[in-house]
Amino acid sequence: MAFLLIHPALKGVAGLFASRGKELCLVGGAVRDMLRGKVAHDWDLATDAQPEEVRTIFAGAHAKVIPTGIKHGTVTVLRKGRSMEITTYRTEADYSDGRRPDQVSYSTSIEEDLSRRDFTMNAIALRLPEGKKIDPFGGEADIKARIIRCVGDPAKRFSEDGLRALRAARFAAQLSFTVEARTLAAIEGALETSAKVSAERVKDELEKMLMSRRPSIAFRLMEQTGLLLLFLPELARCRGVEQKGAHRFDVLDHSFLACDFAAETDCPLEVRLAALFHDLGKAATKRVDDSGEVSFHRHEAESEKLSREILCRLRFSNAVIEKVCHLTKEHMFHYTDDWSDAAARRFLARVGREHLADLYKLRRADSYASAGIAPPANYLLPLAERVERIVAEAQAISLKDLALSGRDLIAAGVPPGKIMGKILDELLEAVIEDPALNERGRLIEIAFKLSDKFAGR
Numbered sequence: 349m350a351f352l353l354i355h356p357a358l359k360g361v362a363g364l365f366a367s368r369g370k371e372l373c374l375v376g377g378a379v380r381d382m383l384r385g386k387v388a389h390d391w392d393l394a395t396d397a398q399p400e401e402v403r404t405i406f407a408g409a410h411a412k413v414i415p416t417g418i419k420h421g422t423v424t425v426l427r428k429g430r431s432m433e434i435t436t437y438r439t440e441a442d443y444s445d446g447r448r449p450d451q452v453s454y455s456t457s458i459e460e461d462l463s464r465r466d467f468t469m470n471a472i473a474l475r476l477p478e479g480k481k482i483d484p485f486g487g488e489a490d491i492k493a494r495i496i497r498c499v500g501d502p503a504k505r506f507s508e509d510g511l512r513a514l515r516a517a518r519f520a521a522q523l524s525f526t527v528e529a530r531t532l533a534a535i536e537g538a539l540e541t542s543a544k545v546s547a548e549r550v551k552d553e554l555e556k557m558l559m560s561r562r563p564s565i566a567f568r569l570m571e572q573t574g575l576l577l578l579f580l581p582e583l584a585r586c587r588g589v590e591q592k593g594a595h596r597f598d599v600l601d602h603s604f605l606a607c608d609f610a611a612e613t614d615c616p617l618e619v620r621l622a623a624l625f626h627d628l629g630k631a632a633t634k635r636v637d638d639s640g641e642v643s644f645h646r647h648e649a650e651s652e653k654l655s656r657e658i659l660c661r662l663r664f665s666n667a668v669i670e671k672v673c674h675l676t677k678e679h680m681f682h683y684t685d686d687w688s689d690a691a692a693r694r695f696l697a698r699v700g701r702e703h704l705a706d707l708y709k710l711r712r713a714d715s716y717a718s719a720g721i722a723p724p725a726n727y728l729l730p731l732a733e734r735v736e737r738i739v740a741e742a743q744a745i746s747l748k749d750l751a752l753s754g755r756d757l758i759a760a761g762v763p764p765g766k767i768m769g770k771i772l773d774e775l776l777e778a779v780i781e782d783p784a785l786n787e788r789g790r791l792i793e794i795a796f797k798l799s800d801k802f803a804g805r
Contacts, residue, residue: 352382354479357430358391362476364405371396372434373458373482380469383491393422393434394473396456399423402434420452437461459484466505466512469518478776484559487518490528496520497528506538510545513538513575514553523556533575543578550579551662558620563611564604569626571600579662582654583624585631592642596719599630605717615709618668619703621659622675622706623713628654652677674703675710683731692734693780698746704735744779744786747772751788752795760792762799771798 358374365372372395378388397405401415402423411427421436455461458473459482465471468487475482485499496519498505498512506513513535516527524723535542557566567583570576577584586599595602606623615623629650635643652673661667678699687695699707708728715723744750754772758764762771775794779786785794 352474352476352479352481354474357428359477360427361393361432361661364409364563365395365397368397368401368405370395370401370405371458372476372798374476375458375462375473376465376470377475379472380487380491382474383472383488383674390432392430393432393476394437394458394461395434396437396452396458397435403435410679421454432764439464458482459566463499465499466509467516468499469495469519471523494523494525495528496523496525496531498531498534502531502534503537506534507541510542511549511553513542513573514545514550514579517566517569517573517575518553518557518560520569521560521563524561524565527799528567532569532573532634535575539574539578542575547661547663551664554662558607558611558617561611562608563620563624564608567604569609580658582628582631586628589631589634590642591630594718597717599627602717603627605720606713609713609716609722610709613709613712615619615713616706618671618675619706619709620657621668621712622679622710623673623717625655625658625672626651626676626679626710626714628658648677648680671703671706674700675707678703678707679714680710683728685730689738690781692731692745693738693743693745693783696729696735696738697776697780701735701739701745704732708732744776745784747776749786750775750779750791751786752791756788757792757795760795762795766803767799770802771795774798 354374362372372393374388374391375394376392378391380766395402399415399418399421402425406413406425406427409427411425414424414426416422416424416433417435421438425432425434434789437458437460439453439455439460449526458475462471462473462482462484466501468485468490470487471485472481472487473482474480481488490497496516516535519525542680557563560566567576570579571584571587583600584804586603589599591597591599591602597605603626604623606626607620610620610623627644627647629647629652630644632650633644635645635717637643655676656669656673659672664672681695681699683695696704712727713722717728738745742749752770752775754764754768757768757771775791775798777793778794785791
């Protein structure tokens with residue numbers, strides 16, 4: 349039997365267990381990655397030692413043992429700058445909440461422990477310190493064949509833990525593996541269990557899908573099995589929403605392609621989310637006139653609203669929500685050479701310089717997804733150059749760029765309050781239209797005229 353190279357730090361830990369007559373095995377994703385020729389960064393370990401025995405084993409070994417999952421037999425060990433999760437061999441009873449076992453019983457056999465795991469590729473162990481493989485379910489063969497297959501009965505596996513169905517789709521995208529037919533077919537029958545998974549765990553899986561090499565692999569599997577309708581119904585409703593003109597694909601395929609392009613070009617998470625969600629509103633805003641002309645008037649506003657609902661529902665951070673919604677709202681700009689300088693300044697003021705690079709990335713992804721053809725390298729370059737010139741010339745595009753502040757207006761005799769806010773907005777608009785007006789004296793003069801106008805309303 350072949351042996352894999354074991355990290356010296358793992359051998360050292362295994363020595364501590366062996367000195368107490370206890371077994372230690374490397375399990376899970378680390379073994380899977382090693383068999384794929386990858387470097388394993390996260391170490392999950394399994395042992396026949398119970399949690400309190402693990403604590404004793406590490407006593408005096410310059411390690412910190414944290415009871416992170418003590419209820420389920422898991423502790424986290426911090427030693428020599430490394431973190432390891434160590435779980436006692438176990439068997440499990442029913443999963444009434446669709447996520448965690450109702451009862452955990454400890455086992456003395458690594459083979460029995462592996463039998464409770466989700467997929468064969470994750471049910472392989474390396475006995476430490478020598479690295480002997482323990483593969484009772486043919487996981488290595490499935491890895492070589494690039495197949496995701498449940499351990500045992502797939503219907504039972506998915507009914508135990510609702511997250512496993514999402515993990516199957518995620519692994520397919522991350523690893524470019526195929527989900528075995530019986531495993532795939534069993535997902536639909538376990539949707540009721542998947543529906544019990546917490547929003548936070550769903551979010552975590554979606555993030556991993558989005559950050560994979562081809563997110564659409566996961567999302568197409570989700571659509572095929574009903575998971576997309578369950579967790580992202582707003583996106584699922586885009587299937588069959590046909591488009592005209594330069595668009596070759598319906599809205600859902602267009603969204604998948606845009607997301608893939610964003611992933612291929614190494615865009616950050618927020619851009620990938622915006623690429624996936626930017627046209628959500630087309631299903632609700634589609635109109636066909638008497639001549640057969642198709643329109644999606646103001647779909648970007650509806651897309652922003654739906655994106656916010658999804659991201660809030662899935663407990664994304666406020667920063668991610670605001671970024672994705674802003675990009676979605678602004679993705680429909682149409683630049684032409686006849687834009688006035690004022691129009692270019694308004695665009696910059698509305699979008700914000702800090703969002704420009706990501707908005708350009710989103711537009712490139714959107715353009716690609718229209719027909720599956722990458723836009724030219726100089727796509728949006730005229731706009732980008734024009735905007736950079738505005739920035740270089742330090743032209744005013746926000747209130748902080750004005751030559752005066754609210755305090756200056758108060759000092760000049762303009763009363764504070766709601767009217768002052770309106771005056772400042774009007775002053776900014778005036779300066780955007782004509783940068784020459786951005787002088788303190790001229791702005792105060794305009795402010796008094798505005799104050800009289802607002803006071804007379």
